[in-house]
């Protein structure tokens with residue numbers, strides 16, 4: 001296979017969500033695995049709704065996910081190309097002017113339905129004479145432009161869905177250019193796919209219905225259609241589709257919630273695939289698991305709470321080096337031994353700050369049985385302390401007091417950390433150190 005060129009083509013009219021992330025990752029990781037190119041195409045032809053801040057946030061989200069685009073193009077800078085393609089289609093007789101108002105179209109549609117006919121556009125505008133057109137224009141009507149479909153059966157071999165066919169004879173000729181001269185999505189997308197030499201169009205199955213039409217446009221413009229892969233869409237556990245309005249599932253919202261990009265990526269890519277959903281820390285490894293023909297056809301249900309589990313599992317294995325800078329930003333970098341001691345207890349990296357405070361202090365000890373804790377303090381082994389100190393100490397306390405199990409460990413934990421839960425004390429004790437430990441065991445905040 002020659003090197004693929006793929007594109008992720010969001011419209012910058014809102015923040016991208018985990019569903020868009022699925023499209024972006026399938027494209028970017030496929031390109032990366034095959035040594036290809038990942039294009040971010042900003043579909044910003046709707047100048048009123050598209051916003052620069054959204055475009056910037058999409059770029060930032062892709063960087064955070066670890067899939068910065070190789071190339072960025074903006075449709076708003078490419079109108080000349082679309083105009084030129086539209087002129088070519090007009091010259092070929094494939095783009096024709098229509099003057100019906102929405103009310104007229106609706107009236108005809110109802111009449112067709114009442115007669116038991118399919119409610120497709122009847123191509124009345126194709127039969128207009130030059131004089132009739134001039135008359136309509138002199139009345140102030142402006143045309144919208146429809147693509148004249150060939151009434152053939154269009155077939156493509158979809159990498160996800162297999163052989164697909166659409167009988168274009170059953171479709172209305174699609175409108176490509178509105179009355180005010182603006183473009184609908186269909187034509188610019190094809191023009192860009194041709195110009196950027198896109199080899200694979202990987203997108204959600206909500207675009208299957210556009211595909212036959214777009215294939216005809218590719219061919220009318222003298223190009224070969226790319227390969228298509230239409231993957232299933234994500235829905236929430238309660239069966240809702242995702243929309244840009246679901247703020248908490250926006251990539252930005254997930255980042256702000258403290259989730260790791262790899263947790264988001266693992267879920268977005270693996271849900272609805274033949275692979276078990278599990279955290280994959282390395283995007284190159286995740287890329288190897290993409291198999292278009294194994295993506296389920298049914299909408300992929302994902303459970304938000306699964307993100308937290310995946311996140312925790314990732315962090316439990318995360319090496320110190322991968323997290324050192326972020327701990328420093330949280331003022332919680334207490335060294336590798338510290339990280340290894342606490343990571344198994346974390347769901348989010350930022351929760352590490354709580355444990356940095358526990359080892360560095362000040363901690364207000366919780367002491368329920370003063371005598372017991374004092375006795376224990378008297379048995380603390382001499383410095384230097386290491387990973388064996390806790391065991392040696394608690395053995396000594398057990399020998400001296402006869403107390404064992406939870407009744408032994410819990411009062412010591414409460415006194416040393418102020419908390420009833422947490423990482424192994426064997427690992428924490430040397431980090432707390434003799435000075436702070438003695439102070440806390442004697443009831444002082446330290």
Ligand code: GLU
Pocket residue numbers: 009010011043185189202203207
């Ligand atoms: N802007 C379109 C969308 O976000 C792009 C569809 C495509 O990939 O062709 O749905």
